[in-house]
Amino acid sequence: MTDHFRFTVAATDGVARTGEIRMPRGVIRTPAFMPVGTAGTVKAMYPEQVKALGADVVLGNTYHLMLRPGAERMARLGGLHAFMQWPYPILTDSGGFQVMSLSGLRKLDERGVTFRSHIDGTAHELTPERSIEIQGLLGADIQMQLDECVRLPAEREAIARAMQLSLRWAERCRAAFGEQPGRALFGIVQGGDVPALRAESARALVGLDLKGYAIGGLAVGEPQATMLAMIEATEPHLPVTKPRYLMGVGTPDDIVQAVSRGIDMFDCVMPTRAGRHGMVYTRFGRMNLRNARFAEDNTPLDPESACPAAHLYTKAYLHHLVRAGEILGMMLLTWNNLSYYQDLMAGLRRAIAAGRLQDFIGETREGWARAERDRGERDRGARDPGGSAGA
Structure with a gap:
């Protein structure tokens, strides 16, 4: 094992590649599918079952865990790994997508987003800094920047505005994350269904020299052809030395098509929800x-x-x-x-x-x-x- 985050490519076939991410809590073999453990559990599964099936990493959700049981409480209880009996790597998403899709009366501005809980209506604020703080309190090994996810279809102006805001938030997340040996911060490429905006977002994020890069804002109802086109528009602008994560995808066919286009990591609620x-x-x-x-x-x-x-x-x-x-x-x-x-x-x-x-x-x-x-x-x-x- 290693005290640091390290990604290596073992073999390639076209732009597809297989390799591994080495972290203090374990090795993630790529391409990897991350079962979704939204609220500290992969629904209807024991943790030891999930591991026995071959999962190297699971996903937790900042939005849900900050609301219940609460990030500070989680830290007092020893962090998410101990809480859910999963001693292996955990990736947490930033909570941005859930704020968009679940919460009511939300207000978004340069500082962040304020919203009311879908559970009890209480008011909360999620800024880039607070998102990173929560993910740190949870003990996440891979943390995601806070971003604004726009539902498709949308006007180009709205997509561009959200993409630029997400880039500014990425810079703030990078500053808040600082240096955390053994942990990693991933940026999220936005840009909707506009190839030029995807490329612009990817190039700007690469300039932040993050440990990995996700493609977000897809799997929101757009046709598969659009999703694949956006991967093709983004992949050439991402470094071959960093892992690439397609967020929220997807069906088995989505996955095999995305792997052939250079994607290394996936998560989706589909297999558990189905x-x-x-x-x-x-x-x-x-x-x-x-x-x-x-x-x-x-x-x-x-x-x-x-x-x-x-x-x-x-x-x-x-x-x-x-x-x-x-x-x-x-x-x-x-x-x-x-x-x-x-x-x-x-x-x-x-x-x-x-x-x-x-x-x-x-x-x-x-x-x-x-x-x-x-x-x-x-x-x-x-x-x-x-x-x-x-x-």
Whole structure:
């Protein structure tokens, strides 16, 4: 291990790369998917399960933790690592996105943002300095600058204003962060869906010589093609020696496409949220286990998966748990989904190291498409058992 933050690239395949981030609390293998532990827990999972699946780092949320249980209280209790029994690296986001999406009566100006809690309506202020202070009190290993995230679509003038404000806030976050051996501050590239603004933001952030750079303001409802175009507009302006993090993304297909465009780190609530609502991700694509077709399906989700949730339990049983609203169903489906995501990341790392990333992506996407076609044919057969014989 090391007392410092260090990123190394082990192999490349085009602009895609595999490597590792070394920090005092552990090594993060990249490309990496970070399960989201918004309020000090990856929902429906034990910490030891999350680690056993292959996760090297989890994400915590400044906004939620500052409201409950509170940053100062967290520090008195020994920090987030001890609090949630996760002794490995933790990345915290700055809280800016949640202020935009969850809080009421918010007011944003040069100083920061004031808002009312979505929990109890109490008033709070989040400035760049306070965001960094909170993340320090939590004990986060990787901390994110405070930024303004604009919902798309938006007018170019509004996007440019938010991007420039985010740059000024990045400078203040850099000053507040100072020197913290073993910890890292990441900047966030903004610029909406305007390539020139993305490039301008990236170049300015690189001038701050931060430990890593995130691409923010995506995964907010824009088409996948727009997201990929913004990655392509940003990546050439980011240093190859620093990790690149695409915030809030995404579906398995989003991830494989972004990895092929040079992204190293991802987070998303999708696998855990989907699991709590009856949706699973597997190498056979996405399945909604609420669907009646699974009521008598006596096969497992994936007999070849190492995850017990995938190979031990039948789809019929999982369907029953979901329809009955049983907590065990949420736990098992979340377990399966996070297992699949970590398996996907491991496959991407192996493929890059072997120089066959595009083959791997093609085979993976074809597997999803083939399974979807097969399900469609079975559904048509179930609706029309006679087929075309009487035509």
